[in-house]
Amino acid sequence: MKTALRLRRFAAPFLVVALTGAPLVALAVDDPAEMLPDPKQEARAEAIGSQLRCLVCQNESIEDSSASLAKDLRKVVREHVAAGESNKQVVDWMVARYGNFIRLSPPVTVATLLLWGMPVLALVTGLLAAFLVFRRRPQVAPLSDAERARLDELTRGR
């Protein structure tokens, strides 16, 4: 028990670093030569790229992935950023080729309405359920005349 506690105390900082620090480190592109010379533009390219899905690994952004297609797409993003395009223009360029699937955060459309609406829907449903449950606490019906008479009869002996 005591060793477990100690272990937890020591493990906690490592976990914190691993869980918060690692993704930041992993976001850097593989090869520094890929990066744009202007740090502002590079930051913008990384922000765009981290919102674009790697189509090979599918659950990683192109900034995280080391797949060759991801590398090519990173390069495309940086070319467009260096050419002075807005974030929206770059994303639109990608969506035109690969569809909304390439966006890690999908836009609100008819198909994604349920996805985006789910938090509100869940909250409303929960509140409604809670309201219905608490409004109607189980109420004890008043005794009927017959019941009252029987109760009197039973308790009379005491």
Added chain:
Amino acid sequence: MSNDISPSDKISPSGRSGGVTRRRVMMGLPLVGAGVCGVAFWKMLAGMQTGSFNPHDINAPVTGRPVPSFTLADQPPGAGFTAADLKALSKPVLINFFASWCIPCIAEMQALLTVQKRLPVWGVAYKDKPDNAAGLLKHAGNPYARIGSDREGRVAIDWGVSGVPESFLIAPGGTIIWHSAAGLDNDEVMAGLDATLKRIGG
């Protein structure tokens, strides 16, 4: 929701049954929800099994569009081509992205050799060394009437290619009318191509 009348409404005696029924409804709702989710999940898994549903499908919105503008250099033993070449065609053509380093592409070659008896197949060597691509075609047979080289893989991005092999059916006039991100050695993919060819009378 509260208007739902469950069968228990009728069985239970009136009077104090109201609270009980509501409680039963409240207890039943999660079960119904779980049931609905279960059926939906089962359908999804069944679709994945038969191949009618694939959650990894990218569904690049390429069909119904004109081919993107591009120019491809020659890949021996074939001659390269451009978007203008595709737009000038009066018969359908199948564009196939391949690479010598791609095992599924090599597996697909036999199917492509069969397809090229029905309609011309033009190849695009994706991120491949020209020597390696030529070596593959020498070894496995060459199904391509023309072959372009996309060494940088940039033309493939304009086509919405996510990984080789990928095939596009181009209708006369240069419109993409069918697309598959899987090899043609798959029966379902082949059936899709057949159906599309029949539809345009090719």
